[in-house]
Amino acid sequence: DQQVKQNSPSLSVQEGRISILNCDYTNSMFDYFLWYKKYPAEGPTFLISISSIKDKNEDGRFTVFLNKSAKHLSLHIVPSQPGDSAVYFCAATAGSNYKLTFGKGTLLTVNP
Amino acid sequence: DAGITQSPRHKVTETGTPVTLRCHQTENHRYMYWYRQDPGHGLRLIHYSYGVKDTDKGEVSDGYSVSRSKTEDFLLTLESATSSQTSVYFCAISEMQTSEGETQYFGPGTRLLVL
Numbered sequence: 508d509q510q511v512k513q514n515s516p517s518l519s520v521q522e523g524r525i526s527i528l529n530c531d532y533t534n535s536m537f538d539y540f541l542w543y544k545k546y547p548a549e550g551p552t553f554l555i556s557i558s559s560i561k562d563k564n565e566d567g568r569f570t571v572f573l574n575k576s577a578k579h580l581s582l583h584i585v586p587s588q589p590g591d592s593a594v595y596f597c598a599a600t601a602g603s604n605y606k607l608t609f610g611k612g613t614l615l616t617v618n619p
Numbered sequence: 620d621a622g623i624t625q626s627p628r629h630k631v632t633e634t635g636t637p638v639t640l641r642c643h644q645t646e647n648h649r650y651m652y653w654y655r656q657d658p659g660h661g662l663r664l665i666h667y668s669y670g671v672k673d674t675d676k677g678e679v680s681d682g683y684s685v686s687r688s689k690t691e692d693f694l695l696t697l698e699s700a701t702s703s704q705t706s707v708y709f710c711a712i713s714e715m716q717t718s719e720g721e722t723q724y725f726g727p728g729t730r731l732l733v734l
Contacts, residue, residue, distance in 0.1 A: 513661075541722060550623075550709050550725035551662070596661060606652075606677065607723060611661040 510534045511599050513610035521618055526584040528613050530597030533578065537599040541607070542571060542582050545594045554595075555582070587617045622646050623726035625710050631732045638697040640729050642710030644690075651693040652711040652723060653677075653685060662709065668693055700733045707731070 512531045520526045530540075538559040543551035557564040557571045557580065564571050570583045584591055597610040622645030632638050642651060653665040654677075664677030666685040674685050682704060684696045697704055707730050711723040 511661075543725075548728075550711075550727050553722045553724065556722060598662075606664055606667065607662075609654075609661040609663070611659060 508533075509611075510537075511597055511608050511610040513595075513597055513613050515613050516611070517614040517616070519616045519618060520587050522589055523586045526582075526587045526591065526615055526617065528582040528584075528595050528597075528615065530580045530582075530610055531578055532580075532599050534599070534601065534608075535578070536601040537608075538602060539600050540571070540573060540580050541598045541600075542569075543596045543598060543609075544591075545596065545612070551596060584615075587615075589617045589619050591615060592617050623710060623712055623724060625708075625726040625729045627729060628727065629730045631734065632700050633734050634701060635699050638700050638731065638733075640695045640708055640710075640731070642693045642695070642726060644693075644712050646712060646714070646724075647690060648712040648714045649690075650713040650715070650723075651687065652713075653683075653693065653695045654709045654711065654725075655679065655706040656709060656728075657706050665695065665708075700731075702733050705731060705733045 541556040542554040544554045545551040555566050555569045557573050573580045594612045594614050596612045598607040624643045626641045652667040654662040656662050663679045668674045668687040686694045707728050709728050710726040713723045715721045
């Protein structure tokens with residue numbers, strides 16, 4: 508029972524264009540969502556997060572959108588840069604819960 | 620970068636042998652976690668700790684045990700390693716429980732191969 512789903516294993520975009528990474532969840536108790544970025548042979552690094560009381564959060568080139576009714580969130584990267592090439596994980600947690608539930612990840616490749 | 624180290628970084632062992640992985644933090648964070656990452660599965664929580672000597676199971680805890688005798692150290696033990704435990708293991712820490720404004724910070728990982 509996968510509660511957090513990233514249905515696109517990979518995504519390829521051109522430098523300068525927008526990258527849109529998608530994530531769906533099934534657990535309606537989830538109220539806090541995070542995106543992590545991971546380079547090969549390194550640990551995941553936190554990128555951006557959003558609380559369920561919001562529908563958008565921005566940080567520089569990165570914006571996360573949350574659609575609670577659809578149980579869907581997306582990460583927009585504008586403009587995309589070659590250094591953004593990495594695996595992106597969506598994660599979620601519920602209330603007073605220590606645990607993150609991760610999606611399987613999407614490999615983003617930004618071509619020069 | 621959060622001060623998290625993992626040791627060893629790479630290990631090859633044989634089926635049936637015990638293995639202990641160490642996570643050490645210098646941030647004095649209360650919460651510590653062990654995850655494994657496998658192709659097609661993302662990251663899955665093995666065990667976590669919410670204080671010294673306070674631990675609980677995650678979603679894939681079978682075959683693993685943990686101990687936390689000091690704030691800074693969280694040990695993951697494979698009592699009798701199996702080939703299915705070949706994976707990359709990540710330790711993470713957080714100051715508070717993961718909620719708005721808080722996140723988990725990950726170590727560099729330990730790559731374990733069980734032959």
